[in-house]
Amino acid sequence: MTNDALWQRRKNALSPTYAHFYDEPLNVVKGDGVWLYDETGSKYLDCYNNVVSVGHCNxxxxxxxxxxxxxxxxxxxxxxxxxxxxxxxxxxxxxxxxxxxxxxxxxxxxxxxxxxxxxxxxxxxxxxxxxxxxxxxxxxxxxxxxxxxxxxxxxxxxxxxxxxxxxxxxxxxxxxxxxxxxxxxxxxxxxxxxxxxxxxxxxxxxxxxxxxxxxxxxxxxxxxxxxxxxxxxxxxxxxxxxxxxxxxxxxxxxxxxxxxxxxxxxxxxxxxxxxxxxxxxxxxxxxxxxxxxxxxxxxxxxxxxxxxxxxxxxxxxxxRKLLENATDVGTYLQAGLEKLAGKYSFIGNIQGAGLFWGLDLVSDPVSKTPMSDRELRHITTLLKDEGVLMGYTGRYNNCLKIRPPLIFSKENADQALSAMDRVFRTLG
Ligand SMILES: Cc1ncc(COP(=O)(O)O)c(C=O)c1O
Structure with a gap:
């Protein structure tokens, strides 16, 4: 069955109150540690799901x-x-x-x-x-x-x-x-x-x-x-x-x-x-x-x-000393996010701690006008196409949300940061 067919069946069987993160639905069929896999076997670095803090299918x-x-x-x-x-x-x-x-x-x-x-x-x-x-x-x-x-x-x-x-x-x-x-x-x-x-x-x-x-x-x-x-x-x-x-x-x-x-x-x-x-x-x-x-x-x-x-x-x-890991990898991730903020003026602010970060994205750094919901959806879609899953949140829905499982490693952080860099570059 194609994803489109499953998407249609879901729409028919479930209430319209159910939302989906992406315009083109993602069909996740397997999880393992920090990784999620779709039906084609493509793997995604999970930087979104805090629920599985000890890793998918631990x-x-x-x-x-x-x-x-x-x-x-x-x-x-x-x-x-x-x-x-x-x-x-x-x-x-x-x-x-x-x-x-x-x-x-x-x-x-x-x-x-x-x-x-x-x-x-x-x-x-x-x-x-x-x-x-x-x-x-x-x-x-x-x-x-x-x-x-x-x-x-x-x-x-x-x-x-x-x-x-x-x-x-x-x-x-x-x-x-x-x-x-x-x-x-x-x-x-x-x-x-x-x-x-x-x-x-x-x-x-x-x-x-x-x-x-x-x-x-x-x-x-x-x-x-x-x-x-x-x-x-x-x-x-x-x-x-x-x-x-x-x-x-x-x-x-x-x-x-x-x-x-x-x-x-x-x-x-x-x-x-x-x-x-x-x-x-x-x-x-x-x-x-x-x-x-x-x-x-x-x-x-x-x-x-x-x-x-x-x-x-x-x-x-x-x-597995995951508290220590959240502290250690969190500090490492923060340093990488700060580097990105030095490069891209639309990162208005980096806020958070440990393995929980929000990037307040702005369309104008002087007026601090929040980027739109639509722009954040575009960014998270580009990140997904890079194999990295993130979300967004905030009073204005303009904060890119990074909240990976606690088992996230420095290597995982590097992958997430370089995917963000590539996506941000396309935004000018
Ligand atoms: C801070 C906070 N409290 C409570 C809840 C509700 O939890 P549940 O969805 O398990 O009812 C959420 C869910 O997102 C939450 O973020």
Whole structure:
């Protein structure tokens, strides 16, 4: 069957809500480590997929899955060692206070549950998030991305300006000043809630600011925000679905990078290397308070197969020293990106850390006019034709997104950088 025929069948059988990255559909039939293969056997360097952080079809993870799937799969209403082992392994990766887990299947579910808990514990209902942040797709969590009009407006939600040091109202000032000016945007959002008679239950923070183009906030911004949230009676929920699992290098979690202590952490995506598993990690006290008010059961969350997979992922990251790799290769990649920025003035800014980078691409470096969505699609298509897969993100959809599996090597980085160089050269 041709790709066109499959594309047509997909269109007929699936909802039009499904998007595709490229005008000419890519038919991926096999994955191995950092590589994806299409139906003709052509191979692509995967610089996009963070979910398979330990590599596509990682043999250790696949074995853990197959062994447990062929032995038993049930739920958490019986005791099983796997889920306990996973909870213990996870807790060991967090500060001592964050010692209690609840398992779910997706990042959206984790965030929804985190919000339920924050509301129960605080007794309030207001929520603040950065503008254009993405935290999931349910009615409540999806509504937090106010660009998505079909979710409507909720009185309990306010957004605040993301801490963009390159573009945005406080960009370009001194680091400390930017930190306090951007943090004061949170005061405005809390005041707007108060104006409606609503008190703050939580701030949900993705400290990688992925959908804002992958931002590194200035100075002590993250702690200033956390202090303001707590002073207003709210809980700090760190959505580590993107920032967690060593993505930003140096630390397992994004919040650690900024010395912030969250009340609740949500994790997902890379946790199962492609298998749907996600979780909440919080304090015993918060979990206890929530359990006094409400119960929570998730049919698939914490099942022995998912738990075996998630435990194998943690072991792989440790055994193969992938945190160190993300730091080391990330630094190497950054140096290469900086060289490209010196060569091409349409690279307005390089933002990110570890193995998570956004290139803010501009059509005019002086006015910082963002390149269009269409131009980014063109660039990622040219990169695909060079055998390299990347994506794009950001408030204006103009940030080229580089987010490869954690097993990415310096050799892989060289290949990605030279493909970018060749593609950028064609853009003038
Ligand atoms: C920061 C963040 N949080 C939550 C989610 C939702 O996760 P899921 O798609 O597993 O529901 C995403 C997904 O892209 C995300 O990027």
């Amino acid at each position: 043999p250790t993870v696949v074995k853990a899955l197959c062994d447990q799937a062929s032995t038993l799969n049930t739920h958490t209403r019986y005791i099983h060692e796997n889920v306990v082992v996973l909870a213990e392994k996870l807790a060991a990766k967090f500060p001592e206070k964050l010692d209690t887990c609840i398992f779910v299947c997706t990042g959206t579910e984790a965030n929804d549950l985190a919000l339920q808990m924050a509301r129960c514990v605080s007794g309030n209902k207001g929520v603040i998030v950065t503008d254009a942040a993405y935290h999931g797709n349910s009615t409540v969590i999806g509504a937090m991305d106010q660009r998505r009009k079909n979710f409507g407006q909720f009185d309990w939600l306010e957004t605040f300006e993301p801490p963009n040091t390159y573009r945005g109202p406080h960009a370009g000032k001194d680091e400390g000043e930017m930190a306090s000016l951007y943090a004061s945007e949170v005061d405005k959002a809390i005041a707007k809630l108060a104006g409606k008679g609503i008190s703050l239950a939580a701030a949900m923070l993705d400290l990688s600011f992925d959908s804002n183009g992958i931002l590194i906030p200035p100075g002590d911004y993250a702690n200033l925000v956390a202090d303001k949230v707590r002073a207003a009676g709210g809980l700090v929920i760190c959505d580590e679905v993107q920032a967690g699992y060593c993505r930003l290098g140096e630390y397992w979690w994004g919040f650690e990078r900024y010395g912030v202590m969250p009340d609740i952490v949500t994790i997902g995506k890379p946790m199962g290397a492609g298998h749907p598993v996600a979780a909440i990690v919080t304090t015993r006290e918060i979990a206890r308070k929530f359990s006094e008010i409400d119960r929570y059961f998730n049919t698939f969350g914490g099942n022995p197969v998912s738990a075996a997979v998630a435990a194998a992922v943690i072991d792989e990251i440790d055994d």
